[in-house]
Amino acid sequence: MNEKARSGRGADILLILMMVLPLVAAMALKILNTPASEGVVIEGAMVYFSANPNADLNAVISTDLIITDAQINSWLVMISITGLCLFLTRDLREKPVSARQHVAEWIVEKVEGLVSGNMGDFHVNSFAPFVCAVLALSAFSSLMSLIGVFAPTSDLSTVAGWAVLVFLIITAYKACCGPRIYVRSFTSDGPVVAVLNVISEVATPFSMAFRHYGNVMSGAVISVLVAAALKGLSSLVLGWLPGALGQIPLLQVGLPAILSIYFDIFSGALQAYIFAMLTMLYVGGGFPEEEYIARHSAAAAPKAAA
Amino acid sequence: MDMVAIAIGIVFGCCALGAGIAMIAGIGPGIGEGDAVAKACEAIGRQPEARGAVTSTMIMGCAIAETTGLYALVIAILLIFVAPGSMGNLLVSLIK
Numbered sequence: 001m002n003e004k005a006r007s008g009r010g011a012d013i014l015l016i017l018m019m020v021l022p023l024v025a026a027m028a029l030k031i032l033n034t035p036a037s038e039g040v041v042i043e044g045a046m047v048y049f050s051a052n053p054n055a056d057l058n059a060v061i062s063t064d065l066i067i068t069d070a071q072i073n074s075w076l077v078m079i080s081i082t083g084l085c086l087f088l089t090r091d092l093r094e095k096p097v098s099a100r101q102h103v104a105e106w107i108v109e110k111v112e113g114l115v116s117g118n119m120g121d122f123h124v125n126s127f128a129p130f131v132c133a134v135l136a137l138s139a140f141s142s143l144m145s146l147i148g149v150f151a152p153t154s155d156l157s158t159v160a161g162w163a164v165l166v167f168l169i170i171t172a173y174k175a176c177c178g179p180r181i182y183v184r185s186f187t188s189d190g191p192v193v194a195v196l197n198v199i200s201e202v203a204t205p206f207s208m209a210f211r212h213y214g215n216v217m218s219g220a221v222i223s224v225l226v227a228a229a230l231k232g233l234s235s236l237v238l239g240w241l242p243g244a245l246g247q248i249p250l251l252q253v254g255l256p257a258i259l260s261i262y263f264d265i266f267s268g269a270l271q272a273y274i275f276a277m278l279t280m281l282y283v284g285g286g287f288p289e290e291e292y293i294a295r296h297s298a299a300a301a302p303k304a305a306a
Numbered sequence: 307m308d309m310v311a312i313a314i315g316i317v318f319g320c321c322a323l324g325a326g327i328a329m330i331a332g333i334g335p336g337i338g339e340g341d342a343v344a345k346a347c348e349a350i351g352r353q354p355e356a357r358g359a360v361t362s363t364m365i366m367g368c369a370i371a372e373t374t375g376l377y378a379l380v381i382a383i384l385l386i387f388v389a390p391g392s393m394g395n396l397l398v399s400l401i402k
Contacts, residue, residue: 210373210376210377210380211370211376213380214376214377214379214380215369217380217383218379218380218383221383221387270369273366274366274369
């Protein structure tokens, strides 16, 4: 019994390391790769690695294969979330005794309630894990800016990848009853509305990607600009103080922290919620549920009779 | 050389002007979100017990109404921080 408890504690420590080490690695990479420079720097993702694997095709494919810190950070976030999930779901009992099992059950219940409230009970089992994954990945990616590294969600490529994935899922759910019903979902209100429907369908991934990216990126840019402006202001106001005292940007204390609460924590969590919510609404709204159930019960009835 | 300088100056000025004009789009979300919050306040005044549901729906709707303003903000930030550099390089390489 004692040995079992000790080995369980060892596994816990390993999983906690799996959660924390990727974040430390992200910070270390950021510190090692940031050039020492003064002044305001607003730029996109830092390029760690760049290669042109097919130099012969250079005329056709003119871009290099680049690995930026947005990609590296999003993989580190994924490893960290995996560690968190394994840590929360270790040693599950039928009657929960540990705090972490209560936390895990709370998360699962909340997400299932959200999915059943927005999409109906039909989708809960198939869709709740995906929604929870989207929520966790988006929220933790945005929160990465709290530890000072580049948030993967302030790169358009990351969010555009998620939006394309969601668009594929929406199309798959819409087309699950055959192409005839998929086309009818656009053309049921007449030809003029059909054109508008197609346009709004194509605009879905663009709007989802730009909404998320625009919120997180503009928050980061505004934070940097306000911090730089406060530094300039404090050197203007307090520059007459003697010696090193005049060099300390005293006015930078306070206001950037309040902005960070809004832009990093509130806005990041809200955008994760909205991204998951829109995913649920689009999929639930596009899915022809009655048709699907009618077909499947019709297909299942002869089997049951046979 | 003079021509390059003038052309780059025109590009920079037009980028700044374009960023300013793009942010006119901020009017729309301002009016829309103000309207949404006013209606939410009315609803809470009429039914104080529905405060939680009204507030969360309002925040969700505000965040979605904010999208058009954010498109403009993205365009403006790109025009200020990205476009002058790349357009300047393009011009220099063209005129050379």
